[in-house]
Amino acid sequence: SDPMAGKPLNVIHRDISPQNIMISYNGEVKIVDFGIAKTEFKLNRTQAGVLKGKFGYMSPEQAAGLEVDSRTDVFSAGIILYEMLTGRRLFLGETDFDTLEKIKECVVPPPSKYNPAIRPDLQQVMLKALAKEREDRYPTAQAFQGALARIFYTQHPDFSSRDLSQFLRTLFSEDIEHEQEALRRAIDSLPAEEVAAATSAAEGANDRLIDSGSERPSFGSSGSRPSRARRVPIGAFSFEPKKTSPRWLSAAAKISAAIGGILVGVLLGWKWLHQTPIPAVVATPAPVAKTPALTTIQITTDPPGAKITINEKPKGQTPASLDLAVKTWIVVRFEKDGFKPLSEQVFVTEDQSTYGPYKLQRDVPAVGALQVTSDPSNAVISFDGEKTSFRTPAIIENVSLNVEHRISLELNGFRKAVKKFVPTEPEDKLHFKLEQNTVVLKINARPSDARVLIDGKERGQVIEDLETGKTYGLRVEAPGYYPMKRDITLSRPREEMDVELKKVRETETGTLSLNANPWANVIIDGKTVGVSPVLDYELSAGQHTIIFRHPDFKPVQKTITIKKGKNPDLIIDFRS
Numbered sequence: 001s002d003p004m005a006g007k008p009l010n011v012i013h014r015d016i017s018p019q020n021i022m023i024s025y026n027g028e029v030k031i032v033d034f035g036i037a038k039t040e041f042k043l044n045r046t047q048a049g050v051l052k053g054k055f056g057y058m059s060p061e062q063a064a065g066l067e068v069d070s071r072t073d074v075f076s077a078g079i080i081l082y083e084m085l086t087g088r089r090l091f092l093g094e095t096d097f098d099t100l101e102k103i104k105e106c107v108v109p110p111p112s113k114y115n116p117a118i119r120p121d122l123q124q125v126m127l128k129a130l131a132k133e134r135e136d137r138y139p140t141a142q143a144f145q146g147a148l149a150r151i152f153y154t155q156h157p158d159f160s161s162r163d164l165s166q167f168l169r170t171l172f173s174e175d176i177e178h179e180q181e182a183l184r185r186a187i188d189s190l191p192a193e194e195v196a197a198a199t200s201a202a203e204g205a206n207d208r209l210i211d212s213g214s215e216r217p218s219f220g221s222s223g224s225r226p227s228r229a230r231r232v233p234i235g236a237f238s239f240e241p242k243k244t245s246p247r248w249l250s251a252a253a254k255i256s257a258a259i260g261g262i263l264v265g266v267l268l269g270w271k272w273l274h275q276t277p278i279p280a281v282v283a284t285p286a287p288v289a290k291t292p293a294l295t296t297i298q299i300t301t302d303p304p305g306a307k308i309t310i311n312e313k314p315k316g317q318t319p320a321s322l323d324l325a326v327k328t329w330i331v332v333r334f335e336k337d338g339f340k341p342l343s344e345q346v347f348v349t350e351d352q353s354t355y356g357p358y359k360l361q362r363d364v365p366a367v368g369a370l371q372v373t374s375d376p377s378n379a380v381i382s383f384d385g386e387k388t389s390f391r392t393p394a395i396i397e398n399v400s401l402n403v404e405h406r407i408s409l410e411l412n413g414f415r416k417a418v419k420k421f422v423p424t425e426p427e428d429k430l431h432f433k434l435e436q437n438t439v440v441l442k443i444n445a446r447p448s449d450a451r452v453l454i455d456g457k458e459r460g461q462v463i464e465d466l467e468t469g470k471t472y473g474l475r476v477e478a479p480g481y482y483p484m485k486r487d488i489t490l491s492r493p494r495e496e497m498d499v500e501l502k503k504v505r506e507t508e509t510g511t512l513s514l515n516a517n518p519w520a521n522v523i524i525d526g527k528t529v530g531v532s533p534v535l536d537y538e539l540s541a542g543q544h545t546i547i548f549r550h551p552d553f554k555p556v557q558k559t560i561t562i563k564k565g566k567n568p569d570l571i572i573d574f575r576s
Contacts, residue, residue, distance in 0.1 A: 016076035027164040078129030086114040106132035300356035306336040368426040379409035450478040508541040520548035
Protein backbone atom coordinates (compact mmCIF):
# COMPACT_ATOMS: atom_id res chain seq x y z
CA SER A 1 0.00 0.00 0.00
CA ASP A 2 0.96 3.67 -0.32
CA PRO A 3 2.60 4.58 3.01
CA MET A 4 1.65 8.21 2.43
CA ALA A 5 -2.01 7.79 1.48
CA GLY A 6 -2.73 4.40 3.03
CA LYS A 7 -4.26 3.13 -0.22
CA PRO A 8 -3.28 -0.11 -1.98
CA LEU A 9 -1.06 0.41 -5.04
CA ASN A 10 -2.03 -2.94 -6.57
CA VAL A 11 1.43 -3.49 -8.07
CA ILE A 12 1.49 -5.94 -11.00
CA HIS A 13 4.96 -7.18 -11.95
CA ARG A 14 3.83 -8.69 -15.32
CA ASP A 15 7.13 -10.51 -15.91
CA ILE A 16 7.40 -13.16 -13.19
CA SER A 17 9.79 -15.66 -14.84
CA PRO A 18 12.87 -17.69 -13.84
CA GLN A 19 15.17 -15.01 -15.31
CA ASN A 20 13.78 -12.46 -12.85
CA ILE A 21 14.18 -14.56 -9.71
CA MET A 22 17.40 -14.58 -7.66
CA ILE A 23 18.26 -16.54 -4.53
CA SER A 24 21.06 -16.02 -2.06
CA TYR A 25 23.06 -18.80 -0.47
CA ASN A 26 21.12 -18.05 2.73
CA GLY A 27 17.82 -18.87 0.98
CA GLU A 28 16.63 -15.28 0.46
CA VAL A 29 14.52 -15.01 -2.72
CA LYS A 30 14.45 -11.71 -4.61
CA ILE A 31 12.17 -10.67 -7.46
CA VAL A 32 14.02 -8.32 -9.82
CA ASP A 33 13.34 -6.26 -12.97
CA PHE A 34 10.22 -4.24 -12.17
CA GLY A 35 10.78 -2.41 -15.47
CA ILE A 36 7.35 -3.29 -16.89
CA ALA A 37 5.51 -3.42 -13.56
CA LYS A 38 2.45 -1.20 -13.19
CA THR A 39 0.08 0.10 -10.55
CA GLU A 40 -3.46 1.31 -10.89
CA PHE A 41 -2.11 4.88 -10.51
CA LYS A 42 0.54 4.51 -13.24
CA LEU A 43 -0.15 7.03 -15.99
CA ASN A 44 1.43 5.30 -19.01
CA ARG A 45 -0.98 2.42 -19.55
CA THR A 46 -0.11 -0.40 -21.95
CA GLN A 47 -1.53 0.04 -25.42
CA ALA A 48 -4.24 -2.53 -26.25
CA GLY A 49 -2.82 -5.53 -28.10
CA VAL A 50 0.80 -4.84 -27.02
CA LEU A 51 2.32 -7.75 -25.08
CA LYS A 52 4.83 -7.18 -22.31
CA GLY A 53 6.63 -10.02 -20.55
CA LYS A 54 8.14 -13.37 -21.49
CA PHE A 55 5.72 -15.41 -23.58
CA GLY A 56 6.22 -18.76 -21.79
CA TYR A 57 5.18 -17.30 -18.41
CA MET A 58 2.22 -15.11 -19.35
CA SER A 59 -1.33 -15.57 -18.11
CA PRO A 60 -4.16 -16.25 -20.62
CA GLU A 61 -5.46 -12.70 -20.31
CA GLN A 62 -1.95 -11.29 -20.72
CA ALA A 63 -1.35 -13.46 -23.82
CA ALA A 64 -4.65 -12.19 -25.27
CA GLY A 65 -3.56 -8.56 -24.79
CA LEU A 66 -6.28 -7.83 -22.21
CA GLU A 67 -6.09 -5.71 -19.09
CA VAL A 68 -4.36 -7.55 -16.22
CA ASP A 69 -4.42 -7.40 -12.44
CA SER A 70 -2.39 -9.00 -9.65
CA ARG A 71 -3.79 -12.44 -10.51
CA THR A 72 -1.64 -12.50 -13.66
CA ASP A 73 1.43 -12.71 -11.37
CA VAL A 74 -0.24 -15.57 -9.47
CA PHE A 75 -0.60 -17.48 -12.74
CA SER A 76 3.04 -16.81 -13.73
CA ALA A 77 4.27 -17.99 -10.33
CA GLY A 78 2.08 -21.07 -10.75
CA ILE A 79 3.82 -21.87 -14.05
CA ILE A 80 7.24 -21.69 -12.39
CA LEU A 81 6.06 -23.84 -9.48
CA TYR A 82 4.65 -26.42 -11.95
CA GLU A 83 7.89 -26.55 -13.96
CA MET A 84 10.09 -26.78 -10.84
CA LEU A 85 8.15 -29.74 -9.45
CA THR A 86 7.67 -31.64 -12.73
CA GLY A 87 10.96 -30.87 -14.48
CA ARG A 88 9.22 -29.97 -17.78
CA ARG A 89 7.97 -26.83 -19.52
CA LEU A 90 4.23 -26.23 -19.30
CA PHE A 91 3.32 -24.06 -22.29
CA LEU A 92 6.42 -24.08 -24.50
CA GLY A 93 5.59 -24.27 -28.24
CA GLU A 94 7.76 -24.49 -31.34
CA THR A 95 7.28 -20.76 -31.99
CA ASP A 96 6.26 -17.75 -29.88
CA PHE A 97 2.86 -17.87 -31.58
CA ASP A 98 2.41 -21.54 -30.62
CA THR A 99 3.37 -20.72 -27.03
CA LEU A 100 0.79 -17.90 -26.82
CA GLU A 101 -1.91 -20.16 -28.29
CA LYS A 102 -1.15 -22.88 -25.71
CA ILE A 103 -1.39 -20.33 -22.89
CA LYS A 104 -4.71 -18.99 -24.17
CA GLU A 105 -6.09 -22.55 -24.41
CA CYS A 106 -4.69 -23.20 -20.91
CA VAL A 107 -4.72 -27.00 -20.90
CA VAL A 108 -2.83 -27.98 -17.73
CA PRO A 109 -2.09 -31.71 -17.22
CA PRO A 110 -2.19 -32.74 -13.55
CA PRO A 111 1.39 -32.31 -12.25
CA SER A 112 1.19 -35.70 -10.50
CA LYS A 113 1.15 -37.24 -13.99
CA TYR A 114 4.84 -36.36 -14.28
CA ASN A 115 5.77 -36.45 -10.59
CA PRO A 116 3.75 -39.04 -8.60
CA ALA A 117 5.25 -37.69 -5.34
CA ILE A 118 3.10 -34.53 -5.60
CA ARG A 119 0.40 -34.77 -2.94
CA PRO A 120 -3.28 -34.23 -3.87
CA ASP A 121 -3.57 -31.11 -1.68
CA LEU A 122 -0.45 -29.57 -3.27
CA GLN A 123 -1.77 -30.40 -6.74
CA GLN A 124 -5.07 -28.72 -5.89
CA VAL A 125 -3.24 -25.53 -4.90
CA MET A 126 -1.14 -25.58 -8.08
CA LEU A 127 -4.15 -26.07 -10.36
CA LYS A 128 -6.05 -23.29 -8.60
CA ALA A 129 -3.15 -20.90 -9.28
CA LEU A 130 -3.17 -22.03 -12.94
CA ALA A 131 -6.92 -21.65 -13.49
CA LYS A 132 -7.78 -20.27 -16.93
CA GLU A 133 -10.32 -17.80 -15.55
CA ARG A 134 -8.70 -15.28 -13.21
CA GLU A 135 -11.78 -15.37 -10.96
CA ASP A 136 -10.93 -19.01 -10.13
CA ARG A 137 -7.34 -18.24 -9.01
CA TYR A 138 -5.99 -16.97 -5.70
CA PRO A 139 -6.80 -13.26 -5.46
CA THR A 140 -3.25 -12.31 -4.42
CA ALA A 141 0.25 -13.74 -4.28
CA GLN A 142 -0.02 -13.61 -0.46
CA ALA A 143 -3.03 -15.94 -0.56
CA PHE A 144 -1.15 -18.32 -2.84
CA GLN A 145 1.86 -18.22 -0.50
CA GLY A 146 -0.34 -18.92 2.50
CA ALA A 147 -1.90 -22.01 0.89
CA LEU A 148 1.56 -23.42 0.14
CA ALA A 149 2.88 -22.63 3.60
CA ARG A 150 0.00 -24.44 5.29
CA ILE A 151 0.73 -27.61 3.29
CA PHE A 152 4.47 -27.47 3.92
CA TYR A 153 4.39 -26.78 7.67
CA THR A 154 1.65 -29.36 8.19
CA GLN A 155 4.10 -31.97 6.96
CA HIS A 156 7.30 -30.44 8.33
CA PRO A 157 6.46 -28.29 11.37
CA ASP A 158 10.05 -28.39 12.71
CA PHE A 159 11.68 -27.11 9.54
CA SER A 160 13.73 -23.97 10.13
CA SER A 161 15.84 -21.45 8.27
CA ARG A 162 18.96 -23.32 9.45
CA ASP A 163 17.85 -26.39 7.44
CA LEU A 164 17.39 -24.29 4.31
CA SER A 165 20.70 -22.52 4.73
CA GLN A 166 22.54 -25.80 5.30
CA PHE A 167 20.87 -27.34 2.27
CA LEU A 168 21.82 -24.46 -0.04
CA ARG A 169 25.35 -24.26 1.28
CA THR A 170 25.75 -27.99 0.68
CA LEU A 171 24.29 -27.71 -2.79
CA PHE A 172 26.50 -24.75 -3.74
CA SER A 173 29.56 -25.54 -1.62
CA GLU A 174 31.98 -25.35 -4.57
CA ASP A 175 30.48 -22.04 -5.77
CA ILE A 176 30.83 -20.54 -2.30
CA GLU A 177 34.42 -21.75 -2.08
CA HIS A 178 35.25 -20.15 -5.45
CA GLU A 179 33.61 -16.86 -4.44
CA GLN A 180 35.39 -16.77 -1.09
CA GLU A 181 38.71 -17.28 -2.83
CA ALA A 182 37.88 -14.52 -5.34
CA LEU A 183 36.86 -12.24 -2.44
CA ARG A 184 40.09 -12.89 -0.58
CA ARG A 185 42.11 -11.97 -3.65
CA ALA A 186 40.03 -8.81 -4.13
CA ILE A 187 40.42 -7.81 -0.47
CA ASP A 188 44.18 -8.28 -0.66
CA SER A 189 44.30 -5.75 -3.50
CA LEU A 190 42.27 -3.06 -1.67
CA PRO A 191 43.53 -0.39 0.75
CA ALA A 192 42.83 -1.18 4.40
CA GLU A 193 40.35 1.70 4.84
CA GLU A 194 38.20 0.49 1.91
CA VAL A 195 38.23 -3.07 3.28
CA ALA A 196 36.92 -1.80 6.62
CA ALA A 197 34.12 0.18 4.94
CA ALA A 198 33.10 -2.74 2.75
CA THR A 199 33.12 -5.16 5.69
CA SER A 200 30.81 -2.87 7.63
CA ALA A 201 28.39 -2.63 4.70
CA ALA A 202 28.38 -6.41 4.21
CA GLU A 203 27.65 -7.08 7.88
CA GLY A 204 24.70 -4.69 7.71
CA ALA A 205 23.32 -6.45 4.65
CA ASN A 206 23.71 -9.88 6.21
CA ASP A 207 21.93 -8.72 9.35
CA ARG A 208 18.95 -7.82 7.20
CA LEU A 209 19.04 -11.07 5.23
CA ILE A 210 19.07 -13.50 8.17
CA ASP A 211 16.55 -13.13 10.94
CA SER A 212 18.38 -14.88 13.77
CA GLY A 213 15.36 -14.63 16.04
CA SER A 214 13.07 -16.75 13.82
CA GLU A 215 13.20 -20.49 13.34
CA ARG A 216 11.26 -20.31 10.06
CA PRO A 217 12.79 -19.21 6.76
CA SER A 218 12.26 -15.64 5.57
CA PHE A 219 9.76 -15.70 2.71
CA GLY A 220 11.05 -12.99 0.36
CA SER A 221 12.94 -9.74 0.57
CA SER A 222 12.35 -7.28 3.35
CA GLY A 223 12.22 -4.54 0.79
CA SER A 224 14.61 -2.22 2.70
CA ARG A 225 17.12 -0.29 0.62
CA PRO A 226 20.46 -2.13 0.71
CA SER A 227 23.63 -0.33 1.71
CA ARG A 228 25.93 0.93 -1.03
CA ALA A 229 28.71 -1.57 -1.56
CA ARG A 230 31.54 -2.03 -4.03
CA ARG A 231 31.39 -5.82 -3.80
CA VAL A 232 28.82 -8.58 -3.37
CA PRO A 233 28.80 -9.94 0.21
CA ILE A 234 29.08 -13.73 0.37
CA GLY A 235 25.63 -15.28 0.41
CA ALA A 236 23.85 -12.01 -0.35
CA PHE A 237 23.11 -9.80 -3.37
CA SER A 238 23.92 -6.12 -3.33
CA PHE A 239 22.75 -3.64 -5.95
CA GLU A 240 22.44 0.06 -6.56
CA PRO A 241 18.74 0.91 -6.98
CA LYS A 242 17.40 3.77 -9.02
CA LYS A 243 15.91 6.69 -7.20
CA THR A 244 12.35 5.60 -6.59
CA SER A 245 9.50 6.87 -4.49
CA PRO A 246 9.03 5.26 -1.04
CA ARG A 247 5.51 4.07 -1.88
CA TRP A 248 6.80 2.27 -5.02
CA LEU A 249 9.61 0.59 -3.03
CA SER A 250 7.10 -0.55 -0.40
CA ALA A 251 4.75 -2.05 -2.99
CA ALA A 252 7.59 -3.76 -4.85
CA ALA A 253 8.85 -5.20 -1.59
CA LYS A 254 5.44 -6.67 -0.81
CA ILE A 255 5.02 -8.42 -4.15
CA SER A 256 8.64 -9.60 -4.00
CA ALA A 257 8.04 -11.00 -0.54
CA ALA A 258 4.85 -12.80 -1.52
CA ILE A 259 6.05 -14.34 -4.77
CA GLY A 260 9.48 -14.98 -3.30
CA GLY A 261 7.76 -16.84 -0.48
CA ILE A 262 5.98 -19.05 -2.99
CA LEU A 263 9.22 -20.03 -4.69
CA VAL A 264 11.32 -20.45 -1.59
CA GLY A 265 8.54 -22.73 -0.31
CA VAL A 266 9.18 -24.92 -3.31
CA LEU A 267 12.90 -24.98 -2.56
CA LEU A 268 12.14 -25.93 1.02
CA GLY A 269 9.94 -28.80 -0.01
CA TRP A 270 12.09 -30.11 -2.86
CA LYS A 271 14.57 -32.01 -0.74
CA TRP A 272 12.03 -33.31 1.77
CA LEU A 273 9.25 -34.20 -0.67
CA HIS A 274 11.63 -36.22 -2.89
CA GLN A 275 10.51 -34.68 -6.13
CA THR A 276 12.28 -34.10 -9.45
CA PRO A 277 15.24 -31.68 -9.58
CA ILE A 278 14.38 -28.02 -9.90
CA PRO A 279 15.19 -26.46 -13.28
CA ALA A 280 17.87 -23.80 -13.24
CA VAL A 281 16.11 -20.74 -11.85
CA VAL A 282 18.80 -19.96 -9.24
CA ALA A 283 20.67 -16.81 -10.10
CA THR A 284 24.25 -16.95 -8.79
CA PRO A 285 27.45 -15.32 -9.96
CA ALA A 286 29.22 -17.52 -12.52
CA PRO A 287 31.69 -19.86 -10.73
CA VAL A 288 35.23 -20.37 -11.86
CA ALA A 289 35.28 -23.28 -14.34
CA LYS A 290 36.33 -26.49 -12.63
CA THR A 291 35.91 -30.15 -13.56
CA PRO A 292 33.64 -31.75 -10.92
CA ALA A 293 35.07 -34.60 -8.89
CA LEU A 294 33.68 -38.01 -9.83
CA THR A 295 32.95 -41.08 -7.76
CA THR A 296 31.95 -44.58 -8.82
CA ILE A 297 28.71 -45.93 -7.36
CA GLN A 298 27.03 -49.33 -7.59
CA ILE A 299 23.24 -49.37 -8.11
CA THR A 300 21.22 -52.58 -7.67
CA THR A 301 17.57 -53.57 -7.66
CA ASP A 302 15.59 -56.57 -6.49
CA PRO A 303 14.93 -58.15 -8.92
CA PRO A 304 17.81 -57.09 -11.23
CA GLY A 305 17.45 -56.16 -14.90
CA ALA A 306 15.62 -52.87 -14.38
CA LYS A 307 16.21 -50.01 -16.82
CA ILE A 308 17.95 -47.05 -15.16
CA THR A 309 17.41 -43.37 -15.98
CA ILE A 310 19.25 -40.64 -14.08
CA ASN A 311 17.82 -37.16 -14.46
CA GLU A 312 15.79 -38.54 -17.42
CA LYS A 313 18.87 -39.91 -19.23
CA PRO A 314 19.19 -43.70 -19.86
CA LYS A 315 22.03 -45.37 -17.93
CA GLY A 316 21.67 -49.07 -18.77
CA GLN A 317 20.27 -51.79 -16.49
CA THR A 318 20.79 -52.93 -12.93
CA PRO A 319 23.19 -53.94 -11.55
CA ALA A 320 25.25 -51.03 -12.85
CA SER A 321 28.50 -49.26 -12.04
CA LEU A 322 28.25 -45.52 -12.77
CA ASP A 323 30.63 -42.57 -12.53
CA LEU A 324 28.80 -39.54 -11.12
CA ALA A 325 29.77 -36.08 -9.89
CA VAL A 326 30.01 -35.85 -6.11
CA LYS A 327 27.93 -33.43 -4.06
CA THR A 328 25.07 -33.48 -6.58
CA TRP A 329 21.42 -34.43 -6.33
CA ILE A 330 20.18 -36.99 -8.85
CA VAL A 331 16.80 -38.57 -9.51
CA VAL A 332 17.12 -42.28 -10.27
CA ARG A 333 14.19 -44.06 -11.94
CA PHE A 334 13.89 -47.83 -12.35
CA GLU A 335 11.54 -49.51 -14.84
CA LYS A 336 10.99 -53.23 -15.42
CA ASP A 337 8.20 -55.07 -17.20
CA GLY A 338 5.71 -56.50 -14.73
CA PHE A 339 6.80 -54.13 -11.93
CA LYS A 340 5.78 -50.65 -10.84
CA PRO A 341 8.23 -47.85 -11.75
CA LEU A 342 10.29 -46.60 -8.80
CA SER A 343 11.89 -43.15 -8.45
CA GLU A 344 14.40 -42.20 -5.78
CA GLN A 345 16.27 -38.95 -5.10
CA VAL A 346 19.90 -39.44 -4.09
CA PHE A 347 22.62 -37.04 -2.96
CA VAL A 348 25.92 -38.41 -4.27
CA THR A 349 28.83 -38.28 -1.83
CA GLU A 350 32.31 -39.73 -1.73
CA ASP A 351 31.45 -41.61 1.47
CA GLN A 352 28.80 -43.89 -0.09
CA SER A 353 29.54 -46.15 -3.04
CA THR A 354 26.64 -48.64 -2.91
CA TYR A 355 22.99 -47.76 -3.44
CA GLY A 356 20.35 -50.46 -3.17
CA PRO A 357 19.10 -52.99 -3.61
CA TYR A 358 15.93 -51.03 -4.36
CA LYS A 359 12.91 -53.32 -3.96
CA LEU A 360 10.59 -53.22 -6.99
CA GLN A 361 6.91 -53.93 -6.39
CA ARG A 362 5.07 -56.23 -8.79
CA ASP A 363 2.53 -54.42 -10.93
CA VAL A 364 -0.51 -56.60 -10.32
CA PRO A 365 -3.37 -55.18 -12.38
CA ALA A 366 -6.76 -54.87 -10.78
CA VAL A 367 -9.29 -57.49 -11.83
CA GLY A 368 -13.05 -57.49 -12.19
CA ALA A 369 -15.97 -59.30 -13.80
CA LEU A 370 -17.12 -58.89 -17.40
CA GLN A 371 -20.68 -59.71 -18.41
CA VAL A 372 -20.93 -60.71 -22.10
CA THR A 373 -24.37 -60.78 -23.77
CA SER A 374 -25.53 -61.18 -27.37
CA ASP A 375 -28.63 -60.95 -29.54
CA PRO A 376 -29.43 -63.75 -30.23
CA SER A 377 -27.95 -65.55 -27.25
CA ASN A 378 -26.22 -68.94 -26.89
CA ALA A 379 -23.09 -67.85 -28.79
CA VAL A 380 -19.75 -69.47 -27.88
CA ILE A 381 -17.32 -67.00 -26.26
CA SER A 382 -13.60 -66.81 -27.07
CA PHE A 383 -11.48 -64.63 -24.74
CA ASP A 384 -8.06 -63.29 -25.81
CA GLY A 385 -7.80 -65.90 -28.57
CA GLU A 386 -8.84 -68.91 -26.46
CA LYS A 387 -12.26 -70.57 -26.89
CA THR A 388 -14.07 -70.92 -23.56
CA SER A 389 -16.88 -73.17 -22.40
CA PHE A 390 -19.09 -70.14 -21.83
CA ARG A 391 -22.11 -69.24 -23.96
CA THR A 392 -23.88 -65.92 -23.88
CA PRO A 393 -25.12 -64.57 -21.59
CA ALA A 394 -22.15 -65.25 -19.29
CA ILE A 395 -20.01 -63.55 -16.63
CA ILE A 396 -16.23 -63.94 -16.96
CA GLU A 397 -14.40 -63.51 -13.66
CA ASN A 398 -10.83 -62.29 -12.90
CA VAL A 399 -10.62 -60.06 -15.96
CA SER A 400 -7.70 -57.57 -15.80
CA LEU A 401 -9.00 -54.01 -15.71
CA ASN A 402 -7.59 -51.15 -17.81
CA VAL A 403 -6.10 -53.71 -20.21
CA GLU A 404 -7.29 -54.32 -23.78
CA HIS A 405 -8.92 -57.73 -24.36
CA ARG A 406 -10.16 -59.44 -27.55
CA ILE A 407 -13.59 -61.07 -27.24
CA SER A 408 -15.21 -63.03 -30.11
CA LEU A 409 -18.57 -64.82 -30.46
CA GLU A 410 -19.55 -67.69 -32.78
CA LEU A 411 -23.08 -68.99 -33.48
CA ASN A 412 -24.26 -71.19 -36.32
CA GLY A 413 -26.05 -69.21 -39.00
CA PHE A 414 -24.41 -65.92 -37.89
CA ARG A 415 -21.22 -64.14 -38.72
CA LYS A 416 -18.33 -64.38 -36.27
CA ALA A 417 -18.27 -61.19 -34.18
CA VAL A 418 -15.04 -59.75 -32.74
CA LYS A 419 -14.56 -56.77 -30.41
CA LYS A 420 -11.56 -55.20 -28.66
CA PHE A 421 -12.59 -53.95 -25.24
CA VAL A 422 -10.89 -52.30 -22.24
CA PRO A 423 -12.90 -52.95 -19.04
CA THR A 424 -12.55 -50.16 -16.49
CA GLU A 425 -15.23 -50.99 -13.92
CA PRO A 426 -15.21 -53.87 -11.38
CA GLU A 427 -18.46 -55.07 -12.99
CA ASP A 428 -18.37 -54.14 -16.68
CA LYS A 429 -20.65 -55.15 -19.58
CA LEU A 430 -20.16 -55.95 -23.26
CA HIS A 431 -23.03 -56.60 -25.71
CA PHE A 432 -22.95 -58.03 -29.25
CA LYS A 433 -25.57 -57.71 -32.01
CA LEU A 434 -24.95 -60.75 -34.22
CA GLU A 435 -25.55 -60.60 -37.97
CA GLN A 436 -27.05 -63.52 -39.86
CA ASN A 437 -24.52 -65.54 -41.80
CA THR A 438 -26.96 -67.34 -44.20
CA VAL A 439 -28.13 -66.07 -47.58
CA VAL A 440 -31.34 -66.86 -49.49
CA LEU A 441 -30.49 -67.07 -53.19
CA LYS A 442 -33.27 -67.10 -55.81
CA ILE A 443 -32.48 -67.96 -59.46
CA ASN A 444 -35.02 -66.72 -62.04
CA ALA A 445 -34.10 -69.09 -64.91
CA ARG A 446 -35.30 -69.18 -68.53
CA PRO A 447 -36.42 -71.72 -69.50
CA SER A 448 -38.29 -72.17 -66.22
CA ASP A 449 -37.53 -75.88 -66.08
CA ALA A 450 -33.77 -75.32 -66.08
CA ARG A 451 -31.76 -77.21 -63.47
CA VAL A 452 -29.72 -75.18 -60.91
CA LEU A 453 -26.58 -76.77 -59.51
CA ILE A 454 -24.38 -75.42 -56.66
CA ASP A 455 -20.89 -76.94 -56.51
CA GLY A 456 -22.16 -79.77 -58.76
CA LYS A 457 -25.28 -80.56 -56.70
CA GLU A 458 -28.79 -79.83 -57.93
CA ARG A 459 -30.43 -77.43 -55.45
CA GLY A 460 -33.51 -75.96 -57.11
CA GLN A 461 -34.09 -72.33 -58.00
CA VAL A 462 -34.45 -71.13 -54.35
CA ILE A 463 -31.49 -71.95 -52.03
CA GLU A 464 -31.71 -70.93 -48.34
CA ASP A 465 -28.57 -72.23 -46.61
CA LEU A 466 -25.66 -70.47 -48.33
CA GLU A 467 -23.09 -68.54 -46.26
CA THR A 468 -22.04 -64.95 -46.71
CA GLY A 469 -18.50 -64.37 -47.88
CA LYS A 470 -18.09 -67.89 -49.29
CA THR A 471 -17.54 -68.57 -53.01
CA TYR A 472 -19.75 -71.15 -54.78
CA GLY A 473 -19.76 -72.67 -58.30
CA LEU A 474 -23.15 -72.01 -59.98
CA ARG A 475 -24.37 -73.95 -63.09
CA VAL A 476 -27.75 -73.56 -64.83
CA GLU A 477 -28.60 -76.00 -67.66
CA ALA A 478 -31.50 -77.25 -69.79
CA PRO A 479 -31.81 -79.61 -72.78
CA GLY A 480 -31.41 -77.80 -76.12
CA TYR A 481 -29.69 -74.83 -74.42
CA TYR A 482 -26.12 -73.83 -73.79
CA PRO A 483 -25.32 -74.13 -70.02
CA MET A 484 -24.33 -71.07 -67.91
CA LYS A 485 -21.45 -71.45 -65.46
CA ARG A 486 -19.92 -68.86 -63.06
CA ASP A 487 -18.44 -68.43 -59.54
CA ILE A 488 -20.51 -66.36 -57.12
CA THR A 489 -19.73 -64.79 -53.71
CA LEU A 490 -22.73 -63.65 -51.67
CA SER A 491 -22.72 -60.78 -49.17
CA ARG A 492 -26.36 -59.80 -48.50
CA PRO A 493 -28.96 -61.76 -46.53
CA ARG A 494 -31.13 -62.14 -49.66
CA GLU A 495 -29.97 -62.11 -53.27
CA GLU A 496 -31.76 -62.70 -56.59
CA MET A 497 -30.31 -63.49 -60.03
CA ASP A 498 -31.86 -63.60 -63.52
CA VAL A 499 -30.38 -66.27 -65.83
CA GLU A 500 -31.48 -66.70 -69.46
CA LEU A 501 -29.96 -69.64 -71.33
CA LYS A 502 -29.18 -69.47 -75.05
CA LYS A 503 -30.88 -72.05 -77.26
CA VAL A 504 -28.74 -74.35 -79.39
CA ARG A 505 -29.44 -73.74 -83.14
CA GLU A 506 -30.60 -76.73 -85.33
CA THR A 507 -28.04 -77.37 -88.14
CA GLU A 508 -28.61 -78.97 -91.65
CA THR A 509 -26.71 -82.20 -92.41
CA GLY A 510 -25.84 -84.31 -95.43
CA THR A 511 -24.37 -87.76 -96.11
CA LEU A 512 -21.23 -88.69 -97.98
CA SER A 513 -19.73 -92.03 -99.03
CA LEU A 514 -15.90 -92.29 -99.42
CA ASN A 515 -13.66 -94.92 -101.02
CA ALA A 516 -10.02 -95.34 -102.16
CA ASN A 517 -8.02 -97.60 -104.49
CA PRO A 518 -6.20 -99.28 -102.85
CA TRP A 519 -7.63 -98.81 -99.35
CA ALA A 520 -6.98 -95.75 -97.13
CA ASN A 521 -7.46 -94.36 -93.63
CA VAL A 522 -10.06 -91.61 -93.88
CA ILE A 523 -9.63 -88.44 -91.75
CA ILE A 524 -12.38 -85.75 -91.76
CA ASP A 525 -11.71 -82.35 -90.16
CA GLY A 526 -8.77 -83.86 -88.25
CA LYS A 527 -10.76 -86.83 -86.94
CA THR A 528 -10.11 -90.41 -88.15
CA VAL A 529 -13.44 -91.90 -89.15
CA GLY A 530 -12.28 -95.33 -90.37
CA VAL A 531 -10.83 -97.32 -93.29
CA SER A 532 -12.35 -97.03 -96.76
CA PRO A 533 -14.88 -97.60 -97.86
CA VAL A 534 -16.87 -95.24 -95.55
CA LEU A 535 -20.51 -95.24 -96.54
CA ASP A 536 -23.20 -92.57 -95.91
CA TYR A 537 -21.14 -90.63 -93.33
CA GLU A 538 -23.25 -87.77 -91.88
CA LEU A 539 -21.68 -84.31 -91.91
CA SER A 540 -23.02 -80.85 -91.18
CA ALA A 541 -23.70 -78.65 -94.18
CA GLY A 542 -20.68 -76.61 -95.15
CA GLN A 543 -17.03 -77.04 -95.98
CA HIS A 544 -15.01 -80.00 -94.67
CA THR A 545 -11.42 -81.19 -95.16
CA ILE A 546 -10.89 -84.88 -95.95
CA ILE A 547 -7.51 -86.68 -95.97
CA PHE A 548 -6.85 -90.18 -97.37
CA ARG A 549 -3.71 -91.94 -96.02
CA HIS A 550 -1.97 -95.12 -97.26
CA PRO A 551 1.45 -96.28 -96.06
CA ASP A 552 2.77 -96.75 -99.56
CA PHE A 553 1.51 -93.49 -101.10
CA LYS A 554 1.53 -89.80 -100.44
CA PRO A 555 -1.55 -88.52 -98.56
CA VAL A 556 -4.33 -87.05 -100.64
CA GLN A 557 -6.27 -84.05 -99.26
CA LYS A 558 -9.64 -82.86 -100.55
CA THR A 559 -11.85 -79.94 -99.56
CA ILE A 560 -15.55 -80.41 -100.29
CA THR A 561 -18.81 -78.63 -99.56
CA ILE A 562 -21.55 -80.75 -98.05
CA LYS A 563 -25.12 -79.95 -98.87
CA LYS A 564 -28.31 -81.14 -97.22
CA GLY A 565 -29.22 -84.67 -98.18
CA LYS A 566 -27.20 -87.18 -100.15
CA ASN A 567 -23.94 -85.90 -101.64
CA PRO A 568 -21.96 -87.42 -104.54
CA ASP A 569 -19.51 -90.18 -103.59
CA LEU A 570 -15.84 -89.24 -103.21
CA ILE A 571 -13.44 -91.87 -104.67
CA ILE A 572 -9.66 -91.46 -105.13
CA ASP A 573 -7.05 -93.67 -106.82
CA PHE A 574 -3.54 -93.47 -105.33
CA ARG A 575 -1.99 -95.03 -108.47
CA SER A 576 -3.35 -92.57 -110.99
